[in-house]
Structures are given as C-alpha cells and as structure tokens.
C-alpha cells in the first residue's frame with residue numbers, strides 16, 4: 001500500500017493550477033509590467049520548495065518572501081531568481097542577505113542605515129527595494145524620509161514599492177489616494193521599477209500595475225475579487241479518511257460539550273482530521289465537508305484530531321469507513337471553508353496540516 005492509501009489525511013497540491021494562475025494574472029497585465037510571485041510562509045502553506053521551481057520553469061523571475069530564512073530557502077531552489085525579503089534587515093543580518101544574493105525591502109530609516117553601513121564595509125553600493133507607506137501604517141518609509149539628505153547614500157534602490165490597504169474593494173477611495181501618494185513619493189527618485197499591486201490590486205486596472213505586480217493569494221486560488229466569480233483555479237485538495245460511521249437517534253448528543261443534539265434518527269461519520277490539521281475549531285457546527293458530491297455539515301465541536309459530520313442526507317450504503325471526505329475540494333474551495341470558519345483563505349492555507357500526507361501533481365512535480 002502506498003502512503004496515500006494508508007494516510008488518514010491527504011493534501012494534494014496542484015502545481016499545474018498554480019502555474020496556470022500565474023499565467024492568467026500575467027496575461028492581465030499592462031504591457032510593460034512583470035509578474036512576480038509572493039511565496040512567503042512556505043508559499044502560503046503549499047510548499048515553496050515545489051511551488052518556486054514550477055514557477056521558475058514557467059518564466060517567473062522575481063519572488064517575494066517575508067523573512068531572511070525564507071529567502072535563503074527559496075535561493076536554494078531558485079539559484080538565478082531575483083528574491084526580495086519584505087521584512088528587511090535587522091542588526092547583524094545584512095551579511096547573510098548579501099551571501100544569498102537577497103534584496104531586502106527597506107522599510108524604515110533605521111533599515112536604510114543598516115544597509116548603508118554594510119555597503120560601506122563592503123566598499124560598494126548594495127541593491128535593495130524601498131517601501132513607502134501610503135496608508136497601511138504598518139511598514140514603510142514616509143515620503144518625507146525619502147527626501148532626507150543622504151538617505152540614499154551607498155544604497156542602490158532598484159525598486160520602489162507600497163502596499164494597498166483596500167484593494168479588494170474596487171470602489172474604495174483609498175486606492176486612488178494611495179496611488180497618488182505613491183507616484184508623488186517616488187517622482188523625485190526616478191527608480192528603475194515601481195510596484196504597488198498584490199493579487200486584488202491587479203484587478204483594479206492597468207494604472208495599478210506599474211512595473212511589477214506581487215500576487216500571492218491569487219496564485220494559490222483564493223478569489224482576489226470577493227463577490228465576483230473567481231477567475232483562478234483551486235490549487236489544494238484536503239481529504240480526510242472516515243474512521244467510523246455510527247447510527248444516532250434522539251436524545252443523543254455529539255462531541256465535547258454536547259453542543260449538537262441529534263434531532264432525528266441519522267448517521268454520524270467521524271473523520272480523521274481536527275484543529276491540529278488547520279481545520280479551525282470555529283468550524284464546529286458551522287463547516288461543511290463533501291462526500292460523493294453531497295454537502296454534509298460538521299456537527300458538534302471540532303476536536304484536535306477528529307471531526308464529526310452528519311451524513312444522514314446520504315443513502316445508508318453510500319458511505320463506509322475508509323472512504324474520504326473533502327474538507328477542501330472541487331465542490332468546497334478554500335474561500336468557502338474560510339467563510340464558514342469566520343476567517344480568510346490566507347489563514348486556512350497557511351495553517352494547513354503538517355501531518356497530512358502531501359502529494360504534488362502537475363507541472364512536472
């Protein structure tokens with residue numbers, strides 16, 4: 001028996017779908033813009049060591065990660081790619097950036113000073129990106145910081161960037177305001193490239209594309225335009241094995257805290273996944289799984305390793321122990337599950353189980 005046949009939980013990542021999503025986004029871009037890929041948090045939980053080489057083969061040349069360690073890991077699988085590290089340097093880390101040919105995104109005057117200090121010890125200017133805050137108030141230099149005398153000495157900014165706060169709200173006035181602050185801030189510098197849009201920003205139109213876009217979520221199939229049909233392909237399927245099926249009747253209850261009371265005679269299937277697998281506890285009495293095309297509700301609380309589903313809607317002989325239930329699948333995507341959990345697809349993907357049996361399909365995996 002292969003591991004997949006034995007596994008209690010199977011996570012299937014479709015690399016072909018990731019690549020096709022990247023191509024679809026690239027095709028939407030204005031002519032001069034390039035499409036990078038954001039692969040922070042291990043490619044949003046999908047596995048950067050598999051996702052990055054697939055995207056490199058498709059022609060993606062620029063990657064963004066959050067941390068130095070992530071950058072070093074991506075460098076190992078993408079020897080020639082351009083890699084930006086969004087968090088920038090901290091004291092003592094500049095040498096490691098240079099060694100792995102990573103470009104820090106400088107987010108503060110302190111970080112420009114750190115990078116300049118290291119450039120001076122090496123005796124040559126060092127490449128980097130400059131992040132200007134235009135409304136997130138999270139990270140970034142201010143437009144005034146950029147005008148300080150000497151702030152750019154010994155550093156060689158090759159990219160100017162900012163981040164949109166409300167890009168998924170197409171008519172939010174924040175979008176145009178941030179765009180205006182962004183172009184104003186970088187006008188005096190005339191940098192070779194500018195970058196503003198992440199996944200949702202791409203769909204705001206060409207005037208948001210500038211020279212480089214930075215999609216993450218959309219690559220992995222999360223809908224960048226909530227409320228509209230999702231143009232992207234789903235990339236993950238999470239299937240849990242059914243360990244037991246039991247007949248229940250009133251006045252029984254299900255699970256910890258007896259939060260679900262059985263109202264009519266029916267059947268409960270117990271699946272081998274739980275909150276330790278990223279199936280959020282908030283999905284208890286709220287989530288759905290799919291067996292043989294039928295949506296079945298999660299009833300009772302989610303345990304660490306087990307979920308109980310009411311499968312009474314299926315014919316008695318349709319489901320047996322050992323069958324699999326889709327927690328995330330073709331009929332129940334990441335966005336659907338995240339809505340049921342009261343969160344966003346980003347959080348579902350980045351919490352995906354580390355103990356699932358993982359298989360990669362498509363794109364010469």
Ligand SMILES: *Cc1c(COP(=O)(O)O)cnc(C)c1O
Nearest residue numbers: 038163198199214215216217218
């Ligand atoms: C995470 C991140 C992105 C990617 O955002 P998505 O919404 O996942 O496309 C782009 N830019 C910055 C600065 C980020 O932090």
